[in-house]
Amino acid sequence: MIIAIDGPAASGKGTLGKRLAHHYGYRHLDTGVIYRAVAYGLMQAGQDLRDEAAAVAVALELDPEKFGNPALKSHEIGHAASVVSAIPRVREVLLNFQRQFAADPPGAVLDGRDIGTVICPNADVKIFVVADPKVRARRRTLEAQSRGEAADEAAILADILARDERDQNRPIAPLKPAPDAHLLDNSQLDIEGGVRAAIDIIEAVRAGRQRG
Numbered sequence: 001m002i003i004a005i006d007g008p009a010a011s012g013k014g015t016l017g018k019r020l021a022h023h024y025g026y027r028h029l030d031t032g033v034i035y036r037a038v039a040y041g042l043m044q045a046g047q048d049l050r051d052e053a054a055a056v057a058v059a060l061e062l063d064p065e066k067f068g069n070p071a072l073k074s075h076e077i078g079h080a081a082s083v084v085s086a087i088p089r090v091r092e093v094l095l096n097f098q099r100q101f102a103a104d105p106p107g108a109v110l111d112g113r114d115i116g117t118v119i120c121p122n123a124d125v126k127i128f129v130v131a132d133p134k135v136r137a138r139r140r141t142l143e144a145q146s147r148g149e150a151a152d153e154a155a156i157l158a159d160i161l162a163r164d165e166r167d168q169n170r171p172i173a174p175l176k177p178a179p180d181a182h183l184l185d186n187s188q189l190d191i192e193g194g195v196r197a198a199i200d201i202i203e204a205v206r207a208g209r210q211r212g
């Protein structure tokens with residue numbers, strides 16, 4: 001089974017994806033980390049984020065072993081990733097890696113912006129996760145503070161809104177729900193509540209399939 005999770009910045013996709021993968025015994029891929037790794041590679045090399053040839057070269061050399069680098073998690077890299085991710089040839093290069101990940105047994109959960117629309121249009125279940133932007137900014141602020149980092153909630157909110165705007169309005173693979181995606185608004189839910197709501201969606205889809 002392939003579970004596709006999409007949604008805007010800091011909506012809880014990664015947290016949900018990880019928990020669902022654990023629940024079902026599947027592998028999990030946070031696809032945002034791939035774009036972050038390309039942006040990080042370009043920045044480390046002092047190259048322009050809009051330099052298509054340089055970005056493609058970094059994308060072709062990506063090493064998944066380095067996806068756990070904590071430096072990829074920063075707001076700065078998230079912002080840079082949303083610039084790099086709008087380059088069509090970069091997306092083209094990264095497509096097969098994501099599709100291959102999804103296809104390998106026993107099943108997979110992928111989260112991102114275009115999983116249900118472009119990467120896995122035939123996913124068994126598609127969930128589009130949303131939450132009020134202010135709630136998302138609050139959660140990100142608490143997350144940063146729990147790591148002992150200073151966090152400016154207003155700046156985080158502005159970054160979230162700017163990233164959503166760029167991701168929704170780019171010509172290629174824009175952030176949007178697939179027509180057959182199930183909407184999950186977790187603004188009023190805690191993590192456990194969000195996971196339970198997602199499992200309810202998945203089980204309802206499975207039961208519907210079995211009934212034919």
Ligand SMILES: Nc1ncnc2c1ncn2[C@@H]1O[C@H](COP(=O)(O)OP(=O)(O)OP(=O)(O)O)[C@@H](O)[C@H]1O
Pocket residue numbers: 007008009010011012013014015016032078139140143186189190191192194
């Ligand atoms: N339902 C929830 N209730 C409370 N906090 C949540 C909930 N879901 C996620 N969080 C918290 O919100 C923050 C953002 O979640 P997460 O990193 O999963 O979002 P994301 O959509 O994967 O972000 P990104 O856009 O960076 O990929 C984290 O601190 C996470 O613990």
Ligand SMILES: Nc1ccn([C@@H]2O[C@H](COP(=O)(O)O)[C@@H](O)[C@H]2O)c(=O)n1
Pocket residue numbers: 009010031032033035036078081082083085086111112113114115163167
């Ligand atoms: N499938 C995806 C996933 C991510 N992006 C872009 O990467 C940026 C960072 O993603 P996070 O999920 O780690 O926040 C994001 O803003 C998108 O621009 C993408 O295009 N497609």
